[in-house]
Amino acid sequence: MKQSELFLPTLREVPSDADIKSHQLLLRAGFIRQNASGIYSFLPLGKKVLQKVEAAVREEMNRAGSQEMMMPALQLADLWEESGRWQSYGPELMRLKDRHERSFALGATHEEVITSIIRDEIKSYKKLPLNLYQIQTKFRDEKRPRFGLLRGREFIMKDAYSFHHTQESLDETYETMKKAYSAIFERFKLNFRSVLADSGAIGGKDNHEFMVLSDIGEDWIAYSSESDFAANIEMAPVIDQYEMPEGEQLPIxxxxxxxxxxxxxxxxxxxxxxxxxxxxxxxxxxxxxxxxxxxxxxxxxxxxxxxxxxxxxxxxxxxxxxxxxxxxxxxxxxxxxxxxxxxxxxxxxxxxxxxxxxxxxxxxxxxxxxxxxxxxxxxxxxDIRFIKEGDPSPDGSGTILFAKGIEVGHVFKLGKVYSEPMKAEFLDENGKNQTMIMGCYGIGVSRTLAAIAEENNDDKGLIWPLEVTPFDVHVIAVNSKNAEQAEAGEALYSQLKEAGFDCLYDDRPERAGVKFADADLIGIPVRITAGKKAGEGIVELKIRKTGESYELPVDDVLDAVKKELIKLAGN
Amino acid sequence: MKQSELFLPTLREVPSDADIKSHQLLLRAGFIRQNASGIYSFLPLGKKVLQKVEAAVREEMNRAGSQEMMMPALQLADLWEESGRWQSYGPELMRLKDRHERSFALGATHEEVITSIIRDEIKSYKKLPLNLYQIQTKFRDEKRPRFGLLRGREFIMKDAYSFHHTQESLDETYETMKKAYSAIFERFKLNFRSVLADSGAIGGKDNHEFMVLSDIGEDWIAYSSESDFAANIEMAPVIDQYEMPEGEQLPIxxxxxxxxxxxxxxxxxxxxxxxxxxxxxxxxxxxxxxxxxxxxxxxxxxxxxxxxxxxxxxxxxxxxxxxxxxxxxxxxxxxxxxxxxxxxxxxxxxxxxxxxxxxxxxxxxxxxxxxxxxxxxxxxxxDIRFIKEGDPSPDGSGTILFAKGIEVGHVFKLGKVYSEPMKAEFLDENGKNQTMIMGCYGIGVSRTLAAIAEENNDDKGLIWPLEVTPFDVHVIAVNSKNAEQAEAGEALYSQLKEAGFDCLYDDRPERAGVKFADADLIGIPVRITAGKKAGEGIVELKIRKTGESYELPVDDVLDAVKKELIKLAGN
Structure with a gap:
């Protein structure tokens, strides 16, 4: 894409209402714009990154045997009455009436809808288990929307729901989903932990949050210095590894x-x-x-x-x-x-x-x-105390460290919390009526995008990991009015596009300083600059992440880009 | 995908509340389910088809130089006040209040949002033209939702908006969009016409609807038997090609x-x-x-x-x-x-x-x-009369025929209808303040899916065109309990998958009649049946559209499927 034609409004100033890095940079780099408190538009580059996040989630969910579908945002209040949540959900659930005065909820989550579909269609254990997901817009009227995409009122979620005829079947799907979630967050190279979470009012002990470790996180987690043990600090058990002090008992x-x-x-x-x-x-x-x-x-x-x-x-x-x-x-x-x-x-x-x-x-x-x-x-x-930093990890490996985390995913054994009140039943092997056992599995898709941005930046701007970068390569003609530089830039752009790279070409008649600052801000992994030596057939390659740069002949660019991208993919 | 694991609830009976073929068949074949009047879920096969429709739309829009973005569903009432539509839109616009009693519209369309974004970001003619699109859920509280996905209350639209500094620039983009729309509907092999439409209250003569000719259409169009001329019957001009009758004038x-x-x-x-x-x-x-x-x-x-x-x-x-x-x-x-x-x-x-x-x-x-x-x-x-069937086509080629049409797309020169009241202005070449000139371009994505289904079916079920089929090939083991048939089916499934075909394999322990009826209902273009001759290495290939079938050795299946798909792609 030619940058002169791209809708990419970058900002020099840090927006005053953005507190955290990811929010500031996604605004400044022209990836998002706020339309109302906690409500955002994704501009073209933001949408590209979002699509890549979605694609990775979709691929891993499909691989794990979950089937994609799509449910509506408008949900009949009647369904929420059945589950009891029309009353209990509180003001976060946005509500409206249609022209016939029927009440609807704007989907904050889809347990009710999926349970109503499955109870209507599935009558026999033979059709179970089922694992269905969607990537869809959710609406939650947060009291204090903040941190940009991290806590919005309209956001993108991947939500999955599984239905089972036995607990073992649920356990199996739960483990499969946990693995899929790890695979997803590993693709994004996030520093995350699968954290044993507080099951709250719903009950059921199997309940894990996927947390990206971050100073701006809103939850504290305890994790091992050595193993992958991690738990919400309220949940983390302390193991009996104390030693009795030496010496005699003295008189009290x-x-x-x-x-x-x-x-x-x-x-x-x-x-x-x-x-x-x-x-x-x-x-x-x-x-x-x-x-x-x-x-x-x-x-x-x-x-x-x-x-x-x-x-x-x-x-x-x-x-x-x-x-x-x-x-x-x-x-x-x-x-x-x-x-x-x-x-x-x-x-x-x-x-x-x-x-x-x-x-x-x-x-x-x-x-x-x-x-x-x-x-x-x-x-x-x-064991009735809070775990402390320095305590031995409960799994026996390493010692406990504390960190704050951003919740990007959550897997939950729901059991019969929805299927019982909503009467999602099936006939078992003996022809007996049974209530389905459910699991649910969520990923905050737009929040994950923000978490990636939060973890990958420096003073100059964003640094996208390959998996979700809006473009692979950024070609810059330093002075577009200089024929040699413009020709070299144009030729490199064509050549890279033809070779299958997604390439952004800065052909704008802007000053070099503006171009470089924008390039750093946008954060495309590899940059090729056609500058003063373009006439001699020499351009510069620069890695956004490391700042490392070197000159090379134009003819070597294709191979060099390939090599650098492979290197970056490995990191 | 193995059919035994797929959530695909087919129905034998025609649902009583479905009046038209596409609605009946999409329900019966397990592609969609109704959640409330005019509100549907896409089950896995429906979602697959929807994604293919979206992918084709996306590809052609990108090719035409439009940039994808995404705007929110929740839109501040203030914006709609600015355009005047908060009052004028009527009860089709769904409205709600947030926890702070601020009024919002649920996006029925996005002219207000995009205009507010562009007026905030674009200040100079140098950044124009811009053409931006999104594929997104729209909400319209139809008085009488009907015909399934054809007229729903929550539906998927591709909407694009362009901004220009000159009328010529708008005219150019308008033509580009018209071409892109034709390319899109041609990919779906729809029998459509680009129809000169009534511009209604908004004014501006350039305004075309893309209509799929169909008996269940809600609009009448006049089109040429020879050329691609088509117009809303109220708009179609009549040309002066009359001949004076022979003979003398007699006394009155x-x-x-x-x-x-x-x-x-x-x-x-x-x-x-x-x-x-x-x-x-x-x-x-x-x-x-x-x-x-x-x-x-x-x-x-x-x-x-x-x-x-x-x-x-x-x-x-x-x-x-x-x-x-x-x-x-x-x-x-x-x-x-x-x-x-x-x-x-x-x-x-x-x-x-x-x-x-x-x-x-x-x-x-x-x-x-x-x-x-x-x-x-x-x-x-x-010219003050309605055009008639049999009249010469206004473009001089062929004669006029009438047909009913389903509106699947609409391109519209908006002019300054939104940019003027909302003050979307820029500085021109002379540093003078000017109001932007706009166009808008919509495609009913879920409606297009329904129109494709409406045009492609027979008594037995759906017949998907290649471009949007949920699977390329349907492999059926007639009797899954018969080892030879099951093995042959399994082997073919693996082989076809490996060769890159998207393959559905009916491995269910169902009767042959059920399997064939379901296969016809679902409508995958090519079917391979492993039946009684599977032991001898002979299977049957059948084309859903023509009913044509022949036996062939298992070893020839891959080549035959390739050949048949190429043939179908050509039709």
Missing amino acids: QAVDTRSARKIEEVAAELGCREDQIIKSLLFIADEKPVLVLVRGDHEVNEIKLKNVLDAEVLELASEDETAKWMGTAPGTIGPVNISGEISVIADTAVKYTKNAVCGANQESTHYINFNIDRDASAGKYA | QAVDTRSARKIEEVAAELGCREDQIIKSLLFIADEKPVLVLVRGDHEVNEIKLKNVLDAEVLELASEDETAKWMGTAPGTIGPVNISGEISVIADTAVKYTKNAVCGANQESTHYINFNIDRDASAGKYA
């Missing part, structure tokens, strides 16, 4: 710690490490008091605690409740000599403390040389 | 025609042909009386008449007005001896009548041997 002793209450204050007061202190917290679990002990350098993970206690309602005790059960204020409590009505639960790490510090259930006082097996009603040990 | 004479008033009654009463009678109609054009004369076998075209008279308001005179001006009732009036205040206009054909019949301005009486040049105030001749 109450000491004056004046006004010290917080762990760091106590540590300072007593001149000990935080991990030598035991933190005591009183919770009320389903109306019963539970004293919870964790090491001073650890934090209680209420999700784990709630699961371990199998509690419906779990809350930190109020001052009144603490006074009632412990006879003192929060921050002074401890596990020694407490009422038998209070159950005690300690994090596993507490088992491996010796001669520790703990609260003494009175102001200005702590015990030192506390040994839980000797000085307290032992209670129960369990 | 009043005759008693009793109660005969209608042309056919007068012809019967007098024993003459209808084309020998002159029909007289009194119109009131901008409050002035005009006597309009057309031949008895012709009909007045009020659009032409209004244009010729350059009238703001044109209406047939009432009985009272007729009495006032002609002293008699409608149906008895004629051009002889009338008030000088009444202007007379005659269709060109009237000039070429001799010794004709006309009303005599009194009951039960007509003149015979009326000769307009001798017996009436000549007035003015012009």
Whole structure:
């Protein structure tokens, strides 16, 4: 394509309302434009990249045996009533009425529609499993749309839904989808992790998010320094790999710690490490008091605690409740000599403390040389704390690091959450009516594009990976009014096009500075510049990513481009 | 793809709510399903065909120099206020409010969005012309959605918009788009015409619809038996190719025609042909009386008449007005001896009548041997009638035929209809502010799919043209439980796939009758059947379109399929 004819409005200034790199650069490089808050147009280069992202997703989904289809954006409210989400979805679901006053949702997701189609068409286990996907526009009225394409109100998603007659069949498809997702994000060369995620209200433990590690991510994940283990920090288990400190148990002793209450204050007061202190917290679990002990350098993970206690309602005790059960204020409590009505639960790490510090259930006082097996009603040990950076990875390989992540994909075992209320049933091998088991699998397509842009840029602009670059090669005639340079540029453009490369040719009558700045901004991997030596048959090849450049004879350009693209594909 | 794994729910019965062939067959063959009135899902085979239609459209648009982009469905009401269409569009425009009570339209079309983008980005004539397109979902809340994909409420359109600094530049792009559209519909082998269309309220004479000739079409078009001339019947000009009848002018004479008033009654009463009678109609054009004369076998075209008279308001005179001006009732009036205040206009054909019949301005009486040049105030001749079947084609080649048409495309010179109110301006060569000149170009993508299905079917089902077929070849193992047939089927499937053919393999444990009925219904062009002779290495090849079939050795299948597909591509 000739750049003089391309609709590619680049900007020199950083748009004031764009906070993050990808948003700034996609605007500046003329890939997108905002039409309303959280609503964007893809200009020609943006659309090209989007199509390449879609093509890669499509290819891997097809390879994994999923079948492409397309469902409508306009969805009858009746369907959402059936699933119960017309009420529960809240203001993110955009709603409208047609001319006959029938209510519709604008598809935020398509579980209801696909479930209604499948329940109408599939009656026998013989037609299962099925795995169907679409690449389609979704509408979610985000409260605070932000970060450009990362959190918009109208965006492109690949959503897939699978239907099964057995749990094993779902498990198998789930694994296949996980593999396909890894293959997809690997094609984009993203630094991503498949992260064990919180299943939230829906339940079901198998639920993974695909997260691109990024400082602008909105979720924290814990991942291994060595293996591919990764989990939402709320979900990450801590394994029992503690060691008992050396030495003898010393006699327990109450000491004056004046006004010290917080762990760091106590540590300072007593001149000990935080991990030598035991933190005591009183919770009320389903109306019963539970004293919870964790090491001073650890934090209680209420999700784990709630699961371990199998509690419906779990809350930190109020001052009144603490006074009632412990006879003192929060921050002074401890596990020694407490009422038998209070159950005690300690994090596993507490088992491996010796001669520790703990609260003494009175102001200005702590015990030192506390040994839980000797000085307290032992209670129960369990993993009830948040994982920390430096902890051993739960899979036994490497240590834990923290990072923020951008969620680009999500695979989810839905079970019967939709199929049961919507009565998606089939006859099994014995002619018995059964409810279908479902999975769902999403990829934020336009968000993935933004994540790629976020990860691939420098001060000068975007640096597209080969898989999604809008063009393979950028040919620039430095001075289009110079006949030699224009001829060389034109000839290279024709030659590269003919050889099958997707080539952008900057034939504009602009200054060299403008052309180079635009080229850096747009970020095409390989650039060929026909400048002052064009008359001698010499041009320059430059790699956008490394900045590496060299001169070469015009006749060698085709081979050199081939070679460089192969090299880039390998990286 | 193996058919046992494909989501392809076929139906034996004709769905009761589907009136036309394409709708019935796309439902029965499992290509689409209705989700709500006028709203459809594309199941896997439907999606495949849709993608092929889109790919062909995309290829021709790119070739014609249009650049693909993508605009949002959610469009700020403010933009539609600017163009004035928020008020004027009516209930077809679907509207909704976001969580902040801002009003949005669901894109029924994108003139407003693209004009706002271009006016913000393009400031100079140097960046014009631009031609941009998208393939995207459109929403129109049709009063009576019908005919399946032909008139839906959510559908796929290719819409393009061009921006120009001169009329010549628009004219050039308009012609380029017309050529691209012809190329597109030729790829689909549709029997279509580019039809001169009524420009309606928007004005501007250049406005063509691309119509697929079809009995279920909703518009009438007049087209040439020989050339590619075609026009909306309201627009088609009639050329002056009449011949004066032989013979002498005879003396005019009043005759008693009793109660005969209608042309056919007068012809019967007098024993003459209808084309020998002159029909007289009194119109009131901008409050002035005009006597309009057309031949008895012709009909007045009020659009032409209004244009010729350059009238703001044109209406047939009432009985009272007729009495006032002609002293008699409608149906008895004629051009002889009338008030000088009444202007007379005659269709060109009237000039070429001799010794004709006309009303005599009194009951039960007509003149015979009326000769307009001798017996009436000549007035003015012009083309003011509807074209008829059998008329010479206005381009001088062939005669006119009538047909109904399905509108699949529309190209339109918009001029400044949007750019003026929305202030899309640029600086011209002289640094002067000018308003951009626009064109727009639409193709109903999902409607084109339906039109292809409507034109390509028989009693048994669909017959896909190669360009859009969901698969190239359909391999059927007649009895999948028979090892020889299953092996032969499997081998052929692998072999054809490997050779690059898109192959559907019916490996289902169904009865032969079901398999053949489904295959005919789905309509894949070439079918290979592994039946009883599979053990001897003999299979059958059948062409869906012609029904032609022959046996051949398994080893010859690849070559035969290649040959047959080439043959089909040529047809």
